[in-house]
Amino acid sequence: MGDSSPREMILIFRGTHQVMSAEKRLKGGGVPMRLIPVPRRLTSDCGLAIRINPEERERAREVLAAAKLLPVSAHLLRGEGVYEEVKF
């Protein structure tokens, strides 16, 4: 692993609508994010996920909690294709 500060946090939501809603809220709240295909290692779902910089986690949490749109799980990229599930 080596790198102690991961550059990516992946947020997984229940369905496409929830991902889209989360994107709208995060963008509205000025939190930099990107919509990405769900990494296959994280779920069997074939949809979308949100990628943020782990440094934005607090702001993202505030925005999403206010909208009752907390993700079902959050994952830190620890290395090439290696994710660690973390509390969001």
Place this chain on the structure above:
Amino acid sequence: MRRAGNPGRSGHALSLRSARDIFAARERLAEVFGVPDSSRFVFAGNATVALNQAIKGILRPGDHVVTTSVEHNSVMRPLRRMEGAGVSISVVQAGRDGIVDAKAVSAAMRKETRLVALVHASNVSGSLQPVGEILRAARRRGVFTLVDAAQTAGSVPIDLSTLRVDLLAASGHKGLLGPQGTGFLYVRKGVPLVPLIEGGTGSRSENDRQPDFYPDALESGTQNSVGMAGLSVSLAWLLRMGVEKIRRKEMEIMGVLLDGMAKIPRVTLFGPRDPARSASVLSFLVEGMDPAETGLRLERRFGIMVRAGLHCSPNSHRTLGTFPEGTVRISPGPFTTMKQVALFLSALRKISSGA
């Protein structure tokens, strides 16, 4: 088909574009109806599918339903089918103006009544029902409510933050000005609805059971994302224009039509004479003339297209006294001009006088 990716099934650009189109349509729909959580708007192929989902999703054997004599077959036929499955139905008779008495609906509710299903405005007479009063009465009795807003969505303001309805269905191609093949069902949070259709949702793919969260719970299989792209654009227009403004314009047109048509000999009008008590739908007959013939003459001679006949609502016609011949129906919209109204009145004068 640059917009026809399958949303929720992939992360590629076309899939994402479709997901965005559907999301935009849902968000705008929620805005039109004053609902903060757009996930409660479930898309369906049309209002009929939405009504079937509502009726068959909430009723169980032994339940009782109160409905009215001015319902469309998209409400009556699923109800009659449920009657065969142990549901009992009370049909409250509306007046000759097509308006049902809220107290009569209230009086028809029993201990085992689970649902009051009623049309917001009749598709034949345009009569607006006293939905507010009926919904309040049902709510007091703990009875679920279903409103068929096919004739009013996008044409008559409906604010679901004040109108406490449990289920509301409408089509996308009428007052909402979207493409055919689009419709929706609004489901208030906490209303227990069994899905009519189960299948792939793109979510919880590891699980072979239907998800319980909205909108996925009631949206299985590939959605009409192309239709939703169209609906989303028409909803954006509707939001810019404002349903209030459209309603004012359509009421003004209805007022001119009602006044003008009432003065034409041999023309009989059905439904309320007051535009405030009617949606933008008006039925009439020319004395001694088959409605189909009136429709044919309006089109052949004047290029005016109308619907003639029974309008998929036999009970409404029985209520108005126009069964089985039916009526001729006109329905001015936001793009109807006063010039067109004048042309129509002049055409009807000629047809009714035999000129």
